[in-house]
Amino acid sequence: xxxxxxxxxxxxxxxxxxxxxxxxxxxxxxxxxxxxxxxxxxxxxxxxxxxxxxxxxxxxxxxxxxxxxxxxxxxxxxxxxxxxxxxxxxxxxxxxxxxxxxxxxxxxxxxxxxxxxxxxxxxxxxxxxxxxxxxxxxxxxxxxxxxxxxxxxxxxxxxxxxxxxxxxxxxxxxxxxxxxxxxxxxxx
DNA sequence: CGACTTTGACCTGCGC
DNA sequence: GCGCAGGTCAAAGTCG
Numbered sequence: 001x002x003x004x005x006x007x008x009x010x011x012x013x014x015x016x017x018x019x020x021x022x023x024x025x026x027x028x029x030x031x032x033x034x035x036x037x038x039x040x041x042x043x044x045x046x047x048x049x050x051x052x053x054x055x056x057x058x059x060x061x062x063x064x065x066x067x068x069x070x071x072x073x074x075x076x077x078x079x080x081x082x083x084x085x086x087x088x089x090x091x092x093x094x095x096x097x098x099x100x101x102x103x104x105x106x107x108x109x110x111x112x113x114x115x116x117x118x119x120x121x122x123x124x125x126x127x128x129x130x131x132x133x134x135x136x137x138x139x140x141x142x143x144x145x146x147x148x149x150x151x152x153x154x155x156x157x158x159x160x161x162x163x164x165x166x167x168x169x170x171x172x173x174x175x176x177x178x179x180x181x182x183x184x185x186x187x188x
Numbered sequence: 189c190g191a192c193t194t195t196g197a198c199c200t201g202c203g204c
Numbered sequence: 205g206c207g208c209a210g211g212t213c214a215a216a217g218t219c220g
Contacts, residue, residue: 116193118212131211135191144211 098158100148112136112163114143125149139164 118131127147134141141161148154 115191117214119194120210120212123209129210 096160102153136165
């Protein structure tokens with residue numbers, strides 16, 4: 001919070017961060033000191049590194065992120081998520097989409113507003129996993145953010161569900177970011 | 189004062 | 205059935 005930093009990782013011609021282009025929030029307890037935000041999109045993720053559930057979809061190409069959500073979750077989207085409160089509900093989960101970024105900071109600001117609702121220590125990982133929920137009314141999208149133990153520079157973000165509204169910040173928008181990211185992907 | 193984070197407790201699913 | 209791990213809740217605290 002105090003350490004809210006914004007970065008312009010991809011290009012040098014973008015303008016000030018807080019309301020445009022990609023900006024990144026720095027979580028308080030993340031290691032600061034050098035603000036090198038060397039963000040590279042890694043795309044692929046091995047299942048071993050994300051053992052959370054069996055239906056995590058691995059995103060290999062950044063351009064698929066939105067499309068996959070639109071095409072696959074439209075039906076499932078309305079099904080009730082395991083809530084822990086409602087007994088008897090089917091344990092059907094929304095599809096999840098995970099991708100990795102190489103970053104010094106944990107949270108990619110994708111233009112939506114997120115509220116943290118939990119944090120858990122994860123087995124075999126020295127970094128906790130953070131749970132976020134979209135604050136937009138009626139929007140039930142969640143995401144998890146976790147840093148890998150193996151490589152502390154890699155942040156795994158897992159999205160669950162589909163936004164039912166438009167981006168709240170006027171970012172140059174996520175697609176632009178993703179297209180930039182893909183350049184990194186292909187160069188790997 | 190509202191929005192957000194922190195954090196311990198609780199619930200559920202799953203493997204043994 | 206038991207214990208573990210993941211996921212969520214909600215009260216309290218913090219910040220702008």
